[in-house]
Amino acid sequence: MMVSFNSVMTVVDAERLRAVRDRVWQHMAANRFAGADPFDGLHSKYTGSVILRHRISRLAWLQAMKHAPAKIRDCAAIPPMVNPKTLALLLGAGAGVPVSDWTVSPTSSAGTFNRAKIAMDLTRQLLALQNPDGGWGYPFAWQARAFFAQSGQSNAIVTCFVVDGLLNGGKMPPDHPALQAAAVFLQRDLWRKPPAAGADGGYFGYIAGADAEIYNVTLWAAWILWRLVPGNPCSQPAIDRVLGQQRADGAWVYGRRAHHGFVDGFHSGYILDLLHRLDHAGWPGLEKAMDRGWEFYQRACFDGQGLPRSFAGKNRYLDSHAVAQAMATLQRFGAFAQARNVALFAIDHLFDQNRGVFYAGIGRFGKDRRVFMRWTQAWMVWAVSIMLDKQTPGIGKQANREDDGTALF
Template identity: 30%
Template sequence: MAAWKSSDLTDAEFTADLMPPEELEWRADLVFRLLDGCDWAGPDPYDGLTSPLAVLAVHPLLRQALLQTVKRSPVDLRPLLAVRPLRTATACGLGATACSRLAAFPLWRGRARELGRWTSARQLRGRHAGLWSYEFDVQTRWGYYPASMPNIVATAFCADGCLDSGTLDAGSTERLAAALLDDLYTGRHFAYTPASGTLIHNANLMGAALATRLALLDGMPRQLASRLLDAARSAVSVTVRGQRPDGAWPYGTSANLDWVDGFHTGYVLLRLDTAARGLGLEQNRAIDSGVRYYLEHLFDGPVPRYYADERPGRRGGGCGDPNNDATALRMASWAEERGYVRPGFADQVLEAVGPFLPEQARKPAGHATLTGPPVRRSPRWSLAPFLDALTAFHVARSAG
């Protein structure tokens, strides 16, 4: 893979020494303790439809209005609307993956197993047995899906967490593989939910990466493994063909899904890399072009942008969204590891986003209540992604 060294990406405006792995583990431990202290339960940007008032929102516009009002209100409306803290399988699955990276340490291995067992117990039964869903209904621009309906994002994060922690038995793994193909594969790409055929690039590649991983597991029946690999190859091909000439991927293919943002672009690149390696495909040109676009248009120096080329300080830009910030840190350490940026860029990104972590994550352990804006207290949207990014950074830095 080609490397390029743009001075814009590593300017001395944000200077940072290379952080030792021990410091990264210490920071990850603080974030874990925050999550453990609230039992991995908290607010979520998309929890508005868990309010009892949601039964009155019978039209998609009303559902979206309620969800977005709770999400964007400068005052936390959740207590008034009886929206309770949620413990989600998605956050716990991502946490299991994060902790599994440090499984050489008994403490982290035990944490990974505990989170993995809890997540595996939330695997759906019945019609969509083997998959995972969110714990809340969601209304988006492109569709609606209830909490009872599985989706590829929850399934990918939960399945990876269970597989990483070794908490998914053979029968559950085989059911997952079959349901992934039967319920979420359209014959061409992986869909976000069984009810939608819309091509969402990050969701499609999450399905491709998971299908590849499952196909390569020891004990996977040969015929099922072959179907998984065929589906993964098709899905990768679809998204690679959907890359724009400038290297970007829009969120999706519908007319109202043509925006480009940071964390979904990060998901696309990470999962494309994972799937291509597992399938033995040469996708360096697509990945190189995508990384170039990501670094040049979704960062302002080491400060993550939410939308492409957005000025820092605007809505959503410049450390405005914790999931985007965490994904930017995850991508920065990955880019260092792959030689796209010189060592130290990930440290600069951590220096840029660090002040936007919940205040307690920058203090010694023992400081009690988790405070701050709801979005930054969210286990699924903020704390678990930061835990994932910090442990990935630790592994990359430990490897030199």
Template identity: 30%
Template sequence: MPLSSVRSFSSLKVFCENKEFAGWDPYDGLNSRLFQSLPGLRQSRWARLAWIQFFKLSPVNLRRIAFVPEEHNAKGLALFLTGYCYLYKTEPKDEYREKIVFLADKIIGLASGGYAGACWGYNFDWQARAFFQPRHTPTVVATSFVADALLTAGDTLKESRWQDTALSSARFVLNDLNRTYDEKGNFSFSYSPLDKTQVFNASLLGARLLARVYSYTGETLLRDEARKAVQYASDRQQPDGAWAYGTLPYHAWVDNFHTGFNLECIYQYQQFTGDASFQPFLEKGFSYYLQHFFTDGGIPKYYNNKTFPVDIHSPAQLMATLYKMNRMAEHQELADKVLDWTIRKMQAPQGYFFYQKRRLMSSRINYMRWAQAWMFYAFCCYFASSNSKKWINEL
């Protein structure tokens, strides 16, 4: 299947480059100038939540008539940046170098100010059930992906200023995030400085960032604090290997891509620190992931207990998880099957990928961060895992 995947990726690449990596997002409804012009709605928690969910769940894209602009999203740019770094390492073309420089510099310009270290958030107000995040409020998730991308870019092009910015992000994780401790002294990092929720993948992404920075600086505090966060999440793994999204009653679901986040974060914590004590949790979780989130026909399920909706993030995360955990060769047949199904069922003729395939009415909306950036990154992980130079030369 390599040739069909290269054609698919080439089409996606052209689409994203023509858009200059800017676009809409499932959660950007509050960027609507129409909504912002209505103070009574803008100030209501329930109105904000309902407005976001309406735009997220609607199969029809209403953003143009609601005056929602297409914008750059720091996390989405980070996924593109990492992908171009993987391409450049395989085939050091000038066009890849130019994209790396453009994306890294653009990302640094989107950083949120006033915190202990470099950090990033989303380009929209975001109302969740647990908390409200104003536009550009930094989160550990966005910051982790951005810092990881900048470190990779710095390694790729030997650019110290990108690395220095990324390394400072460890101070944001250590000093600006809230913590929830258990009786053992282990803890979960909060999602942002504004909340105190315990979301396992978010906390583990913070731990991975600390561990990676430790691999550069040797600062033992980073390793030690990362270990406590990994232990907290590992202790809350369910007996069958699953993780709920978080600890709140309405965070009890188990889904594909957040499970993938957990796995790659624990794996890379061990990789960066040399601490292999979490391997039993990792193996149990990886086995659960493979057994519960992919059908025999290659359909990547969103949730552990039902097939639909199929979210584009799920097949993308499989490629990332297998690559990050160095298990692509072992599960190449699954990767090929899932990628083939995704290309056939979820890619538009224009090159972009749909948001969700549902049982009755799918959402075929083009979302730059959630769909295009993730699939671009997924393809690059897929190619980087194999002897793909001859295929990349076809781009």
């Protein structure tokens, strides 16, 4: 499955990527990591009580704001918000590179770039944002087809990313009270047991009180809960359940409900990355699923030029989030030349030199010049940092098995 380890990143490539990463970082820091998000539309000042009262109107408004041009979003007066997931990505969630470990420090008008202090500040911010139930959530209310989440309501994905960041860049031990509170939240509020004896193993819900089954959510929660509570009774059956949902062609659809039957690039990358991390941590029996998943990912989630697709097999809107995830997954699985090509494509075609930000994507009418703090800026900083960290053979977290202070078996 892995191609031979042969770095193709030149010094010039690395300096270009570093200069872009540093400019985007400076933009984020100058805005105190607060900004717009594709899913923050319900916080528009024009969202009246009638819209907020009904599921269909909430969903319609949210989707309208998600796809609205920048000028309309500006008129909607949605306040910029700090997203815990943004901070977690900067702390190295998702097997990224914590800001404290960046190989070269950017300069800024504020003075010296103190990496260790910034990591501590991000850690303190995240701890202050933890909910009483032990989890973390998005700072905005949002409506999905399957459920409604209140502003700040704890959910599986944000909680897992934050815990991952606090373990990696925050240097917090797994037995820290805040992290153990998160483990309690995952197991107490999100674990869904099999409906009957002998049925497939259980899964993790997205939020408390909702039972929608989403495969990358279950895999994330299983991995994080095992890092915090080795030997817990939920992780093994949850991972087995996700493996059992892999299609014959190697893909995973998004989830179990009828409207979750799509396959997209960045969630496919999530699953592959998590399986890779589990495998490197010693979890047995994953190689065949990774092989099949990787082959599908390469075949369907990239076009004929090796560039990412947002949705498998479809050349439509190219989401910067999918590009960022592709850079990391390609690099992690050893496709270094392709990762380099995707990274250079990103800075040539998705980076705004004047503003120092990444565009949201590219559609059939050209570049989508909207700026989303979490969805594009944080993910691109995360991905480029991985590219820079892994440019030399044998260097970086993926060169060796992960050591998170716990033994799987």
